[in-house]
Amino acid sequence: MMSFAAMMIAALAAFNQMTSQLQTYDEMIRGEYELMANAVVLERMEVIDLTTDYEDLEDWNGTTTTAAFEAGGVSVSFDLAITVEYVDEEGLPSEAETDQKELVITATQEKFLMTLVNHRRLFSE
Amino acid sequence: MQFILDNLSALLVSTAVLLMVLSTQFTAQRSAAEQTIAYVAKKQTLETADTIEREFLLIGDGTDETIVDLTTNVAGNTTSFSFWREDELGADMLVAYTLTEQDSLMVGGEMRQLYRLNRFENGLASGGGSSTLTDFRITLLDMTGAPTVSVPDARLIRVAAVNAYPYGSDSDMYLFRSFWGITVRPMNLE
Numbered sequence: 001m002m003s004f005a006a007m008m009i010a011a012l013a014a015f016n017q018m019t020s021q022l023q024t025y026d027e028m029i030r031g032e033y034e035l036m037a038n039a040v041v042l043e044r045m046e047v048i049d050l051t052t053d054y055e056d057l058e059d060w061n062g063t064t065t066t067a068a069f070e071a072g073g074v075s076v077s078f079d080l081a082i083t084v085e086y087v088d089e090e091g092l093p094s095e096a097e098t099d100q101k102e103l104v105i106t107a108t109q110e111k112f113l114m115t116l117v118n119h120r121r122l123f124s125e
Numbered sequence: 126m127q128f129i130l131d132n133l134s135a136l137l138v139s140t141a142v143l144l145m146v147l148s149t150q151f152t153a154q155r156s157a158a159e160q161t162i163a164y165v166a167k168k169q170t171l172e173t174a175d176t177i178e179r180e181f182l183l184i185g186d187g188t189d190e191t192i193v194d195l196t197t198n199v200a201g202n203t204t205s206f207s208f209w210r211e212d213e214l215g216a217d218m219l220v221a222y223t224l225t226e227q228d229s230l231m232v233g234g235e236m237r238q239l240y241r242l243n244r245f246e247n248g249l250a251s252g253g254g255s256s257t258l259t260d261f262r263i264t265l266l267d268m269t270g271a272p273t274v275s276v277p278d279a280r281l282i283r284v285a286a287v288n289a290y291p292y293g294s295d296s297d298m299y300l301f302r303s304f305w306g307i308t309v310r311p312m313n314l315e
Binding site (some may be wrong): 042049 | 134135139141142145146147149152156160163167173242259260262267268269270281283286287298302303304305306307308309310
């Protein structure tokens with residue numbers, strides 16, 4: 001019985017170690033994906049900022065697109081969702097028309113259930 | 126006879142337990158080393174990234190000229206990128222980022238070239254970055270976000286880099302890679 005218990009304890013310790021290692025790898029990989037997603041979202045934000053007049057920003061509301069991060073022979077595609085809404089002076093969503101709009105770009109990736117990055121930028125009239 | 130069997134089984138069990146404990150310990154040590162290496166690679170990548178991001182926003186700041194050189198090698202890496210900006214005293218300063226080839230590593234049957242990122246101010250070495258980059262690419266983008274080679278048409282600059290750290294023995298080497306990218310909009314690229 002004692003020897004069986006010793007083997008069980010050793011096996012449990014090994015299992016815990018392996019689970020912890022896998023969790024660490026998952027977090028490291030997620031961190032890399034977040035940095036990649038950050039790059040594609042910021043680029044999309046800059047392009048919208050450059051090409052869109054303040055009055056036309058609503059045209060982006062509800063749109064979705066895909067964008068890829070490419071480097072080092074790796075190409076990772078991200079799904080981007082864009083929302084635009086009026087916000088008040090405190091940056092809170094406003095039903096009424098105000099003099100500033102907030103554009104939000106959210107990046108997701110099929111490998112991850114949760115949103116990877118979420119960038120906001122305020123545009124003023 | 127019973128005594129010998131008891132001792133044999135006890136020896137077998139204790140050996141099995143000992144091997145499991147040692148294996149767990151070895152795995153834990155390897156995991157800790159890997160995490161440390163990955164953390165160092167990421168920290169170095171982000172420090173270089175921070176410098177590049179802040180400096181590229183100043184391209185053409187207080188000067189008549191902006192980007193004067195963008196050279197790419199056959200692998201698609203940017204080997205030279207030069208631009209004018211103002212220094213802290215208000216004088217024009219030519220800043221150059223260059224890539225220098227470092228070691229080559231055979232990883233997974235594939236040869237990987239590592240590069241060092243150098244930085245020069247008016248021709249004098251000043252700062253720099255990692256010496257374990259496998260990729261460093263600067264792309265000029267026009268107003269629509271499309272790549273362009275024309276500096277007058279450029280409005281955005283996309284930078285992508287991959288910093289790598291080798292780990293393990295020559296025969297069983299693994300390359301940790303840390304990815305980074307950003308697109309900046311220097312206000313003087315207009």
